[in-house]
Amino acid sequence: MSTPRERARAQTLADITRLGREHLVTYGAAGLSLRAVARDLGVVSSAVYRYVPSRDDLLTLLVVDAYTELGATVEAAEAAVDRQDLLLRWEALAGAARTWALDQPARYGLLFGSPVPGYAAPAEQTTGPGTRVIMLLLTLAADAEAAGCRPSGRAAPPAVTADADRIRAEIGCPVSDQMLVAAVLAWVGLFGAVSFEVFGQYGRDTFGAPAQLFAEIVDRLAGVLGLSAPG
Amino acid sequence: MSTPRERARAQTLADITRLGREHLVTYGAAGLSLRAVARDLGVVSSAVYRYVPSRDDLLTLLVVDAYTELGATVEAAEAAVDRQDLLLRWEALAGAARTWALDQPARYGLLFGSPVPGYAAPAEQTTGPGTRVIMLLLTLAADAEAAGCRPSGRAAPPAVTADADRIRAEIGCPVSDQMLVAAVLAWVGLFGAVSFEVFGQYGRDTFGAPAQLFAEIVDRLAGVLGLSAPG
DNA sequence: TGTACATCAGTGAACGCGCGTTCACTGATGTAC
DNA sequence: TGTACATCAGTGAACGCGCGTTCACTGATGTAC
Numbered sequence: 062m063s064t065p066r067e068r069a070r071a072q073t074l075a076d077i078t079r080l081g082r083e084h085l086v087t088y089g090a091a092g093l094s095l096r097a098v099a100r101d102l103g104v105v106s107s108a109v110y111r112y113v114p115s116r117d118d119l120l121t122l123l124v125v126d127a128y129t130e131l132g133a134t135v136e137a138a139e140a141a142v143d144r145q146d147l148l149l150r151w152e153a154l155a156g157a158a159r160t161w162a163l164d165q166p167a168r169y170g171l172l173f174g175s176p177v178p179g180y181a182a183p184a185e186q187t188t189g190p191g192t193r194v195i196m197l198l199l200t201l202a203a204d205a206e207a208a209g210c211r212p213s214g215r216a217a218p219p220a221v222t223a224d225a226d227r228i229r230a231e232i233g234c235p236v237s238d239q240m241l242v243a244a245v246l247a248w249v250g251l252f253g254a255v256s257f258e259v260f261g262q263y264g265r266d267t268f269g270a271p272a273q274l275f276a277e278i279v280d281r282l283a284g285v286l287g288l289s290a291p292g
Numbered sequence: 293m294s295t296p297r298e299r300a301r302a303q304t305l306a307d308i309t310r311l312g313r314e315h316l317v318t319y320g321a322a323g324l325s326l327r328a329v330a331r332d333l334g335v336v337s338s339a340v341y342r343y344v345p346s347r348d349d350l351l352t353l354l355v356v357d358a359y360t361e362l363g364a365t366v367e368a369a370e371a372a373v374d375r376q377d378l379l380l381r382w383e384a385l386a387g388a389a390r391t392w393a394l395d396q397p398a399r400y401g402l403l404f405g406s407p408v409p410g411y412a413a414p415a416e417q418t419t420g421p422g423t424r425v426i427m428l429l430l431t432l433a434a435d436a437e438a439a440g441c442r443p444s445g446r447a448a449p450p451a452v453t454a455d456a457d458r459i460r461a462e463i464g465c466p467v468s469d470q471m472l473v474a475a476v477l478a479w480v481g482l483f484g485a486v487s488f489e490v491f492g493q494y495g496r497d498t499f500g501a502p503a504q505l506f507a508e509i510v511d512r513l514a515g516v517l518g519l520s521a522p523g
Numbered sequence: 524t525g526t527a528c529a530t531c532a533g534t535g536a537a538c539g540c541g542c543g544t545t546c547a548c549t550g551a552t553g554t555a556c
Numbered sequence: 557t558g559t560a561c562a563t564c565a566g567t568g569a570a571c572g573c574g575c576g577t578t579c580a581c582t583g584a585t586g587t588a589c
Contacts, residue, residue, distance in 0.1 A: 175405025253484020
């Protein structure tokens with residue numbers, strides 16, 4: 062049972078997180094300021110220190126918050142489609158990531174943009190939520206191989222094989238070396254495409270139909286994963 | 293003929309650019325400060341305004357500077373290999389981009405990271421230098437198609453075809469719709485992979501052999517471009 | 524049920540810091556006659 | 557070659573701003589007897 066004080070405290074912490082998110086939108090990660098959050102919260106700046114030990118901890122809070130929401134969104138979208146349709150699962154995963162990023166460009170930038178100078182996200186807190194998308198993608202890759210899909214590409218060199226062995230042991234996901242490389246390409250290709258779109262790398266009006274272009278890219282990456290032609 | 297005063301002026305402007313680059317490394321784009329540059333230049337802060345109209349203009353200077361160096365580096369690497377060996381040209385292009393980015397993470401972040409809040413690079417100045425890599429890649433793609441290479445993937449939908457028509461007209465590069473999509477994937481895949489490595493998205497020690505992993509990714513992207521199997 | 528004490532949210536002032544930009548100025552370097 | 561004037565790099569003070577963090581404090585909420 063929670064006391065009124067506990068509830069008020071949780072509410073205020075939630076408000077701080079929400080305001081932090083909003084400030085991220087306007088001022089970016091480097092411009093995130095405890096004083097500004099305190100102002101919007103209607104409270105004197107030192108009061109925020111009752112809830113958050115420092116500016117960097119607020120940033121960590123927001124990183125975890127963003128990774129968690131992205132992960133949950135992508136997982137939900139992928140889980141909502143037919144398990145047997147591997148191509149559709151990949152498309153759902155990719156599309157959900159893109160949609161979330163376009164809806165939340167500042168939070169996306171916090172996760173996938175340039176690192177904030179002077180700040181390093183503590184691995185203990187961010188690793189879990191930060192790996193949900195790639196874990197989901199590896200599960201999908203394993204299912205695909207089990208269903209007879211074969212990724213494209215040559216055999217991996219020894220150095221990559223060694224990494225692959227370690228990663229398989231860590232995550233317990235039965236994928237071949239080649240599928241692992243293909244999954245990493247799908248991962249970086251997906252977020253590369255999303256980053257170009259969100260960060261405006263494509264140029265102001267080079268592509269009139271970015272959603273269709275994205276679908277084409279996702280289709281080619283499905284080919285790399287071997288999803289189009291199940292054996 | 294340049295006067296001593298002109299030479300001194302050019303030298304000081306070059307010093308400001310160099311110091312700006314160095315500050316980028318330590319403090320990031322959002323932390324770039326005219327006062328700090330003036331301090332390092334050994335001059336009072338207002339003196340810098342003789343050379344640069346404002347902080348944002350210094351940022352633009354650095355963006356153009358970085359795009360220009362990246363473009364020149366990649367072009368030189370690609371030009372140094374056998375014209376007939378299309379796969380090698382792609383590998384040289386990709387490898388040079390990665391090396392430059394790893395050597396210059398802060399400048400790379402300025403170009404390909406999250407946008408600096410409150411700053412928008414003026415298109416007139418950055419478009420030229422900013423498109424050198426993709427232009428080079430499209431030239432390579434056109435050469436590949438001329439040599440009989442066929443990219444993987446289905447036919448593009450009408451919306452993408454329309455964009456492709458416009459882009460072909462703008463750049464005068466004879467590539468098919470499918471090759472254009474493949475080139476865009478190669479482009480975003482390349483910079484996605486580089487960004488993950490430079491920005492630390494892979495995790496602290498997930499991959500012991502990032503160079504080999506990158507080579508594998510580049511190889512798969514070559515497959516998408518159809519470079520491995522010339523007809 | 525009532526009193527004494529502990530907890531804790533929030534205050535307000537202060538510390539020392541850095542920032543972009545403007546402005547009137549000094550003094551050296553260049554130019555025209 | 558010498559003088560008068562124009563150009564322009566750099567100075568120093570100021571404007572008004574925001575930041576993270578500490579600290580002694582007030583006063584309300586909760587708890588133990």
